[in-house]
Amino acid sequence: MRFSVLGELTVLDDARQVPLGGIKQRATLAFLLLHDNAFVPASALIRAVWPKGAPPTARKMLHNAVSRIRATLSETGVEDPPRLITHAPGYLLHTDRGRIDLATFAALADRGRAELLAGDPLRASRTLHEALGLWRGPVLADLVERGISWPEITTAQRARTDALEDCVEADLACGRHAEVVAELEQAVEAEPLRERLCGQLMRALYHCGRQADALGLYRRTRAALIDRLGLEPGGELQELHRAILNHDLGPHGVAASRPGDSGGAVVLRGPEPVAAVPARRAAGHDPEVKQVTAVFLAVRPAAGADVDPDQVDRARRRSDDVLAREVARWGGTVAGALGPVWLAVFGVPRARDDDARRAVPAARAVVDRLRADGVLTAGLEAVAAVATGEVLVRPHPDRPDDPPRISGGVLDTGLRLLLSAAPGEVARCAATERITGRPEGGPVARTPFVGRDHELGMLLGQVDEAVRCARGHLTTVLGDVGIGKSRLVREFADALASARRDVRCVVGRVPAWPAEATRCSLPADLVLGAAGVPPGADADEVERALRRAAARLPGPGDRAAAVLDDLRAAVDGGGPPDPWPSVRRFLTGIAAGRPLVVVVEDAHRAAEPVLGFLSDLVEDAARVPLLVVVTARPELHERRPGWGGGKPHTCTTTLEPLADADIATVLDPLLGPGGAARPTADRAAPPTRDRLVALVGGNPLFAVEYARALRGASGGPVPTGPWPVPHRVRAALAARLDDLGAPVKAVLLDAAVLGDAVCDEAVAALGGCTAEEAARRLAQLERRGFLRGRRRAVAGRPAYAFRHPLEREAAYLRLPRSVRVRKHRLAAAWLDDAARDLPDLSADHRRLAAALEHPSAAA
Numbered sequence: 001m002r003f004s005v006l007g008e009l010t011v012l013d014d015a016r017q018v019p020l021g022g023i024k025q026r027a028t029l030a031f032l033l034l035h036d037n038a039f040v041p042a043s044a045l046i047r048a049v050w051p052k053g054a055p056p057t058a059r060k061m062l063h064n065a066v067s068r069i070r071a072t073l074s075e076t077g078v079e080d081p082p083r084l085i086t087h088a089p090g091y092l093l094h095t096d097r098g099r100i101d102l103a104t105f106a107a108l109a110d111r112g113r114a115e116l117l118a119g120d121p122l123r124a125s126r127t128l129h130e131a132l133g134l135w136r137g138p139v140l141a142d143l144v145e146r147g148i149s150w151p152e153i154t155t156a157q158r159a160r161t162d163a164l165e166d167c168v169e170a171d172l173a174c175g176r177h178a179e180v181v182a183e184l185e186q187a188v189e190a191e192p193l194r195e196r197l198c199g200q201l202m203r204a205l206y207h208c209g210r211q212a213d214a215l216g217l218y219r220r221t222r223a224a225l226i227d228r229l230g231l232e233p234g235g236e237l238q239e240l241h242r243a244i245l246n247h248d249l250g251p252h253g254v255a256a257s258r259p260g261d262s263g264g265a266v267v268l269r270g271p272e273p274v275a276a277v278p279a280r281r282a283a284g285h286d287p288e289v290k291q292v293t294a295v296f297l298a299v300r301p302a303a304g305a306d307v308d309p310d311q312v313d314r315a316r317r318r319s320d321d322v323l324a325r326e327v328a329r330w331g332g333t334v335a336g337a338l339g340p341v342w343l344a345v346f347g348v349p350r351a352r353d354d355d356a357r358r359a360v361p362a363a364r365a366v367v368d369r370l371r372a373d374g375v376l377t378a379g380l381e382a383v384a385a386v387a388t389g390e391v392l393v394r395p396h397p398d399r400p401d402d403p404p405r406i407s408g409g410v411l412d413t414g415l416r417l418l419l420s421a422a423p424g425e426v427a428r429c430a431a432t433e434r435i436t437g438r439p440e441g442g443p444v445a446r447t448p449f450v451g452r453d454h455e456l457g458m459l460l461g462q463v464d465e466a467v468r469c470a471r472g473h474l475t476t477v478l479g480d481v482g483i484g485k486s487r488l489v490r491e492f493a494d495a496l497a498s499a500r501r502d503v504r505c506v507v508g509r510v511p512a513w514p515a516e517a518t519r520c521s522l523p524a525d526l527v528l529g530a531a532g533v534p535p536g537a538d539a540d541e542v543e544r545a546l547r548r549a550a551a552r553l554p555g556p557g558d559r560a561a562a563v564l565d566d567l568r569a570a571v572d573g574g575g576p577p578d579p580w581p582s583v584r585r586f587l588t589g590i591a592a593g594r595p596l597v598v599v600v601e602d603a604h605r606a607a608e609p610v611l612g613f614l615s616d617l618v619e620d621a622a623r624v625p626l627l628v629v630v631t632a633r634p635e636l637h638e639r640r641p642g643w644g645g646g647k648p649h650t651c652t653t654t655l656e657p658l659a660d661a662d663i664a665t666v667l668d669p670l671l672g673p674g675g676a677a678r679p680t681a682d683r684a685a686p687p688t689r690d691r692l693v694a695l696v697g698g699n700p701l702f703a704v705e706y707a708r709a710l711r712g713a714s715g716g717p718v719p720t721g722p723w724p725v726p727h728r729v730r731a732a733l734a735a736r737l738d739d740l741g742a743p744v745k746a747v748l749l750d751a752a753v754l755g756d757a758v759c760d761e762a763v764a765a766l767g768g769c770t771a772e773e774a775a776r777r778l779a780q781l782e783r784r785g786f787l788r789g790r791r792r793a794v795a796g797r798p799a800y801a802f803r804h805p806l807e808r809e810a811a812y813l814r815l816p817r818s819v820r821v822r823k824h825r826l827a828a829a830w831l832d833d834a835a836r837d838l839p840d841l842s843a844d845h846r847r848l849a850a851a852l853e854h855p856s857a858a859a
Contacts, residue, residue, distance in 0.1 A: 001073070001099060002100075005030060005101065006139060007138070007139075008136070008140070008141050009030050011072070020072065023143070024061060025065040025068050027048065027049045028045060028062065028066065030140050030143055030148075031045060032093040033093065033102070034150070034156075035152075036093050036100055036103065037094055043373075044372070045062055045091070046062055048148075048150060049065075050572075051150075052521070052572065054572075056539060066086075066091060069084055082095035082099070083095070090374065104134060106159065108134075109159065109163040109166070112128035112167070116169060121170040121173035121174050122174055124166070125174055128163055132164060135160060138157065139156045140153055151321070164187060165197060168184060168197075172203060172204065178204075180200070181201070184197065192220075193224060193225060195236070201217060202217055202218060211244060214244050218233070226743070230741035230742035286815060287393060287819065288392075288749075289391070289816055290348065290390070290393055290734065291355075291388065291389065291390050292345055292389070292390075292406065292410070293386060293432065294343060294346075294386070295343070295344040295345075296341060296342070296384060296386075296414045296418045297366055298340045298418055299315055299340060299376070300312075300381060302381045302423065305378075319382075323342050325369075326362055326365045332358065335406075345406065346362075347734075352735050353481060354731070355388075356388050356436055356727075358513065359386050359432075363384040367382045383423060383424070385421055386426060386429065387411075387417060388429060388431040388435060389429075389431055390408055391407060391408035391410055392407050393406050413429050417429060450662040450665045452487075452655070455653055455655065456492060456495065458475075460496075462651075463595070466595065466625045466626060471621065471649055472588075472619065472621025472624065472626045473649045474615070474618040474627075474630070474644060474647075474650040475627065475652075475653070476603075476629075476636075476651070477631045477653055478631075478632055479633070479634075479655035480699075480736070480785065481735070481736065482729075482732055483655045483656075483699060484658070485655060486601060488631075489507070489601065492599075493505045493597075493599065500595075502595060503594075503595045503596070505596075505597040506526055506529030506530050506587075506598050507601070508526045508598075509600070509602055510522055510605045522610065523570040523571075526587065527567055527583060527586060528545075530596065531567070532549070533545045543568075546564060550564040552590075553592075553593075563582075563586065563589075567586060570582060580610070584613060584617050588620050588624055591621060596626050597628075597629065598617070598628045599630075600614060603636055604635050611640060618647075618649070618650070630644075657698020660693050660698070662698075663692075664689055664693055666704065667703055671692075671707055671710070692706055695805065696806070697803070697806065701729075702729050705729050708726070709726040710723070725809070729806065734810065737807075740781075740784070743769065744777045744780055746768045747768060747769065749814055749815055750823065751802070752814075752815075753820060754766070755844075757799070757831060758794070759793070759797035760775040760778060761774075761830070761834060762794065762795070762797075762827065763777075787801065787802060788800065788802075794835055820849075821852045828843075831845065
């Protein structure tokens with residue numbers, strides 16, 4: 001009996017194909033085959049078979065599937081047949097690994113890679129071609145088509161690409177340049193950002209006399225990397241490009257990449273541990289100072305336990321997969337491991353405004369999963385630690401393709417916490433405790449709702465229009481983080497509930513990370529809300545509400561049963577991979593009987609199928625009163641430039657910063673009576689309030705966070721010196737900076753140094769780009785709302801200033817002290833030469849450089 005997963009799931013008994021039953025039985029067998037001869041907990045199988053949430057009867061259904069698989073395996077007449085063993089609390093599929101094509105492929109690929117490293121490309125080519133010949137299509141193609149998406153499938157597909165690259169490397173070493181071109185062209189088209197494939201095709205084309213095609217391929221790859229990732233090609237590909245330009249390419253290419261090289265080591269040393277993070281630096285970037293949250297994990301023998309080294313090694317190898325899967329679900333990056341310690345980082349290469357809030361549950365999920373999946377066998381324990389703080393992110397000066405390095409005391413802090421953590425504990429540093437120890441909202445809901453009456457009236461008017469015309473309408477509300485989008489739609493929903501009881505309002509949110517989808521499913525939220533299911537309803541209440549809703553839909557009576565199945569699938573996540581057509585039909589059916597408002601928040605996070613659903617929902621509602629309200633950050637229009645435009649019954653409104661008087665109204669109850677930050681008996685002193693108003697730039701979230709920080713700092717007077725930036729404000733600003741592409745962000749950081757003399761030639765003088773490139777990027781930053789044009793030119797060039805003082809400060813502090821010193825001196829030299837009418841600015845830059853270089857003297 002042979003098992004095949006490299007293509008559709010197939011079981012052969014001699015030449016006879018064995019029938020495998022339904023999708024749940026096939027998925028169960030497939031997951032066991034991917035973990036052959038290893039214990040698989042029943043809970044892990046349930047999550048794999050029902051990835052979007054298991055029904056209450058899942059364990060019984062799994063038991064039935066296992067029984068049918070056992071019966072199928074027992075019908076074979078071979079000696080030593082595969083056995084499916086119950087190993088409480090899970091199962092183990094015991095079989096000869098040579099019967100599974102994936103295991104055979106892995107063994108052949110490893111052997112071919114070893115032969116290539118040993119300098120025998122001819123034998124390596126034969127072995128690797130044999131390995132690739134086992135593939136009949138994508139891994140478990142039939143299950144993937146039904147919505148299965150396991151990390152193990154992705155790992156296997158990547159292993160095939162690795163083997164293909166090794167095979168091509170062997171063929172190129174054998175001089176088979178023309179033979180590999182066609183296959184490489186297909187592979188590069190499928191994975192245009194895979195630099196090793198691109199380099200191999202460039203070498204093959206060059207040796208076939210197609211130098212122009214090789215150079216054209218490099219230009220396309222470079223453009224794709226910059227456009228999609230904001231990254232220049234790696235050093236090896238750039239070196240290959242230069243060699244082709246100079247006709248200086250040897251018979252086998254230059255600096256051929258090592259087979260199976262994955263990079264990503266971790267270096268921990270004192271007093272400032274350093275870790276390599278697997279994200280390439282963008283060309284031309286200086287080092288950056290960033291706040292990150294680091295997760296440390298150790299799997300170790302318990303104190304006094306006598307554990308076999310092989311047992312420890314097996315547990316740590318299994319821990320690799322668990323850590324990678326759980327950290328990825330929470331949006332972090334695994335940096336690597338040194339001995340028993342793994343490191344994952346949240347905030348590098350890209351900061352998010354909730355890095356710490358994701359890192360803690362990610363660490364908890366890893367520890368819990370290790371225990372649940374049986375990784376922590378007798379005598380082993382897992383501990384984790386989470387630490388938050390500033391680090392220096394430093395690209396390699398000579399090899400731009402190498403991972404950047406991070407260094408900082410936060411890594412020392414995390415290691416100390418890890419060493420003192422109790423078994424099963426997730427220890428947190430004081431900074432992480434402060435960030436994660438309070439609710440996300442706080443007093444925001446208690447502040448006055450001001451400055452948005454026009455937008456609220458517009459939304460209510462859109463409801464009236466949708467009801468009057470009996471047509472679908474789409475309204476998009478755009479705004480930066482903290483500007484008040486969620487507060488506006490909350491007030492809108494409350495107004496509908498009190499004034500328009502004939503209208504049902506449904507609110508859903510696009511989850512930020514895969515892990516969040518387990519408790520925030522947009523299809524389920526929309527279906528449950530439209531069906532009138534109250535929050536906290538049990539399974540029976542949900543079922544009754546879905547039945548009532550399906551029965552009320554227009555159409556023939558026998559359609560209700562099919563609709564009900566679709567609704568159940570959307571709610572429990574066990575349906576087809578694309579639930580949106582059935583959700584769309586249900587919502588338009590509900591709107592046909594009662595006006596419906598659908599609010600979807602954070603659409604900038606939505607995948608393309610979700611955006612397509614929202615657009616199609618409005619078009620399908622041609623004759624029913626349905627209003628779709630979407631909130632998003634401005635980057636939605638960068639992904640979908642035509643979103644919400646050019647179609648009838650669509651409109652977009654952008655929330656601008658609140659007026660100073662409105663921000664003062666927001667601040668008064670927070671700094672007034674009862675607020676510990678007030679310096680007088682009855683309210684905030686005007687200087688304090690006015691200083692805050694000027695600082696927050698019309699952003700109500702920033703105002704609330706500063707007021708909360710000042711109120712909680714002490715019961716005495718408000719500090720008169722510089723105020724520390726609250727964490728949520730700092731995190732939001734950091735995320736906004738990292739939303740920019742690397743070349744544009746580099747210009748913004750230089751602009752932060754220039755301050756009051758920002759123009760294209762000044763930016764170019766700081767060394768990051770040409771004046772023409774700087775002009776384009778400054779205009780882009782103006783469109784994104786970071787900068788505004790100034791009436792007064794600088795050195796005869798169009799000038800810019802920061803719109804928001806906090807954004808300038810955040811950008812300025814991204815640069816390390818030594819980089820700021822150098823750039824201030826460059827700015828002073830440029831001003832001396834090109835803007836002699838601004839001598840005070842030149843002197844200011846020199847004073848700042850001196851103060852940064854000698855802080856004790858400046859003090």
